[in-house]
Amino acid sequence: MEHLDRADRQIIKELQGNARMTVTELASRVGLSKTPCQLRIRRLEEQGYITGYTILVDQNKLGLCHIAFVQVTLNDTSSKALTAFNTAVLKVGEIEQCHMIAGGFDYLLKVRTKDMVSYRTVLGEKLSSLPHVVQTSTFVVMESVKDFGL
Incomplete structure (x- = not known):
């Protein structure tokens, strides 16, 4: 972030809030004209500060309102075992997030399903059979107060 100036940081902040705004609107919000704003966006993308654009979806409206956080303990933490676990996690659609913890x-893991019955199936058939898993502990979300960094 030390190579980013105020305008770069403001562009990132504005796009995080609404990635669909026009470049003209974005340029106006950050105090630039359109062309310099476009050039900065392209540079931020090329340098990897902006890695993609996505939409936020109301998962409850899609029937996916059960969230569980799962602590996972492995029986082996060698590089090979961690790679096997990481690769397998990417194939489980119900896992929204996966973080290695010290x-x-x-x-x-953050796991999203439609209900507790579905979660139990995911736990028994997918999570427990991931490579090197020796133990899991589940914490069920009662209410999401803040999500998606908004």
């Missing part, structure tokens, strides 16, 4: 367990 602490009393190895990974923290």
Whole structure:
């Protein structure tokens, strides 16, 4: 971030809030004209500060309102075992997030399903059979107060 100036940071902030705004609107918000704003966006993309654009979806309206955080402990934390686990996690659609943790367990997963019955199936058939999993602990979300960094 040390190579980013105020305008670059403002462009990123504005696009995080609404990636669909026009370049003209964005340029106006950050105090630039259209062409310099476009050039900055392209540079931020090329340098990897902006890695993509996406939409936020109301998962509850899609019937996916059950969220669980799962602590995962592995029986092996060698590079080969971690790679096998990471690769397998990418194939499980119900896992929204996966973070390697420094602490009393190895990974923290955010898992989204339609209900507890569906979650139990995912836990039994997918999560428990991921490579090197020796133990899981589930924490069910009662209410999401803040999500998506908004």
